Amino acid sequence: MILHFIDNQFVPSADGKTFQTLNPATNKPLDQVAAGTALEIDRAVMAARKAFDEGPWPHMTLQERRKYLHRIGELIEKHSDEIAEAEINDTGIPANQIRKGAIPRAAENFYFFADTATKITGEVFPVDGKFMNYTVRHPVGVAGLITPWNTPFMLETWKMAPCLAAGNTCVLKPAEWSPLSANKLAEIAQEAELPPGVFNLVHGFGETAGASLVAHPGVQLISFTGETTTGKEIIRNGATTLKRFSMELGGKSPNIVFEDANLDRALDAAVYQVYSLNGERCTAGSRLLVQQSVYDGFVEKLEARVRNIRVGDPHDPKTDVGPLIHPEHWKRVHAYMDVARTEGATINVGGERPAEFRDGNYFAPTLITGVRNDMRIAQEEIFGPVLVVIQFKDDEEALRIANDIQYGLAAYIWTDDLTRGHRIAQGIESGLVWVNSHNVRDLRTPFGGSKASGIGREGGHHSFDFYTEITTIHVAMGNHPIPRMG
Ligand code: NAD
Numbered sequence: 001m002i003l004h005f006i007d008n009q010f011v012p013s014a015d016g017k018t019f020q021t022l023n024p025a026t027n028k029p030l031d032q033v034a035a036g037t038a039l040e041i042d043r044a045v046m047a048a049r050k051a052f053d054e055g056p057w058p059h060m061t062l063q064e065r066r067k068y069l070h071r072i073g074e075l076i077e078k079h080s081d082e083i084a085e086a087e088i089n090d091t092g093i094p095a096n097q098i099r100k101g102a103i104p105r106a107a108e109n110f111y112f113f114a115d116t117a118t119k120i121t122g123e124v125f126p127v128d129g130k131f132m133n134y135t136v137r138h139p140v141g142v143a144g145l146i147t148p149w150n151t152p153f154m155l156e157t158w159k160m161a162p163c164l165a166a167g168n169t170c171v172l173k174p175a176e177w178s179p180l181s182a183n184k185l186a187e188i189a190q191e192a193e194l195p196p197g198v199f200n201l202v203h204g205f206g207e208t209a210g211a212s213l214v215a216h217p218g219v220q221l222i223s224f225t226g227e228t229t230t231g232k233e234i235i236r237n238g239a240t241t242l243k244r245f246s247m248e249l250g251g252k253s254p255n256i257v258f259e260d261a262n263l264d265r266a267l268d269a270a271v272y273q274v275y276s277l278n279g280e281r282c283t284a285g286s287r288l289l290v291q292q293s294v295y296d297g298f299v300e301k302l303e304a305r306v307r308n309i310r311v312g313d314p315h316d317p318k319t320d321v322g323p324l325i326h327p328e329h330w331k332r333v334h335a336y337m338d339v340a341r342t343e344g345a346t347i348n349v350g351g352e353r354p355a356e357f358r359d360g361n362y363f364a365p366t367l368i369t370g371v372r373n374d375m376r377i378a379q380e381e382i383f384g385p386v387l388v389v390i391q392f393k394d395d396e397e398a399l400r401i402a403n404d405i406q407y408g409l410a411a412y413i414w415t416d417d418l419t420r421g422h423r424i425a426q427g428i429e430s431g432l433v434w435v436n437s438h439n440v441r442d443l444r445t446p447f448g449g450s451k452a453s454g455i456g457r458e459g460g461h462h463s464f465d466f467y468t469e470i471t472t473i474h475v476a477m478g479n480h481p482i483p484r485m486g
Helices: 038-053 062-078 080-091 095-117 152-165 180-191 206-215 228-238 263-279 292-308 327-343 395-403 418-427 460-467
Strands: 004-006 009-011 018-022 029-034 124-127 131-139 142-146 169-173 199-201 221-225 244-248 254-257 287-291 346-349 366-369 386-392 410-414 432-435 468-476
Touching: 004 038, 004 180, 038 142, 038 169, 038 199, 038 206, 062 080, 062 095, 062 152, 062 180, 080 095, 080 152, 080 180, 095 152, 095 460, 142 152, 142 206, 152 169, 152 180, 152 221, 152 460, 169 206, 180 199, 206 228, 221 228, 221 460, 228 244, 254 263, 254 395, 263 292, 263 386, 263 410, 287 292, 287 395, 292 346, 292 366, 292 386, 327 346, 327 386, 386 395, 395 418, 410 418, 418 432, 460 468
Parallel strands: 142 169, 142 221, 169 199, 221 244, 254 287, 254 410, 287 386, 366 386, 410 432
Antiparallel strands: 004 009, 004 199, 018 029, 124 131, 131 468, 346 366
């Protein structure tokens, strides 16, 4: 049974209620999970509050906090096999992508943010020798961290590491479809001997546990990753208690291939960028824009590659694409195939359950052509192994199509023309742009979306803009004139 972790204790829900988590490869139950309510959230927030108000955590030296967080990073590496096992069983993401990607990155999140916190500085504003104004940063208090089911462990650490490095305490509410690996984080927090209440974990559904965390008056910060519609609701619900929000939301990112690009590399990236992580990736290049002059040749090669992608057991190191997270999500992705047909697009590859997999949520890597940007399949986030391809004539049209969408999370540009690369990169309405590169992250750089893809940036010192409060201190250096009244 998967329990909550409150004040360094693993505990069930007070009412004893649980829910099941399923193995996406079979849809057989993996485990029972405690279903948290407002009561568990209140207990967890109280523990986090006490750890913040009375505990040693916010007042420790930076070096002491750094040691704890490095220890967590080391323990993630030590327990990487168990974490990977839980994550693969729970999410269906292929072993290689978890073992070589998500887990090392989770450890790196702790090393990186622990070290970056030691470099936080303030600003100084000397004023004509008469004043000295300067800023200091403080931790804010208790943070609510709400995470989605895609690569849960990595995303949980992406929030927890900077939050704790800044001296805050937190309550994590992981997604109900992939709760298992969060408990590995709790076990590691216990093994690292984090002071009680610094890290708390409450499982449960969004409308109950998640909503209670957002509404709780003892919480100052909400860092949320998930769907845009959920983000809007969270902002509404957090308004009465005036929360500070970081919102990492949905995307439908353009991947633009120009005729002068290195087409072999562009092809490799186009395939990996949408079919890795089972297509359940927020920054997926899920709208492929190909220039007219190279369109036919590129799509022909693309089709051959998509047919060759190995779908299989996510534990098999040779598997490229595993099952989707949940039967409900499978239905949602599948429903888009009817939308594609109705809209007049062509499903060149996939679009169905592969014949060899009768059980589980397997969905064949899918390629759809003949797509116009105004179709729903081009405008909406499908969040599965589904790539839609759109043709464009010139730079101006590429840019217009890329920007004609509510989202603005990521964009990818392939061209050997330096001027064009920069011009298009700066014209795209997007938080993140990669030129001649697939999604290679640098933890120092700001990460986040524009438009409906998010509010705010995390990464590097930007994470500390969110997780710290600034006090500006004005000091008079002499007897400046003070207007007299009364
Ligand atoms: P979701 O919005 O359904 O759920 C995310 C989390 O919010 C879950 O823990 C859920 O329980 C909780 N939740 C739901 N309703 C809530 C409420 N009313 N109050 C508080 N919490 C609530 O998202 P999902 O389906 O789990 O994840 C997929 C989405 O996440 C996609 O849209 C994807 O693009 C996005 N995503 C974005 C990024 C990014 O960095 N921008 C990264 C990963 C995923």
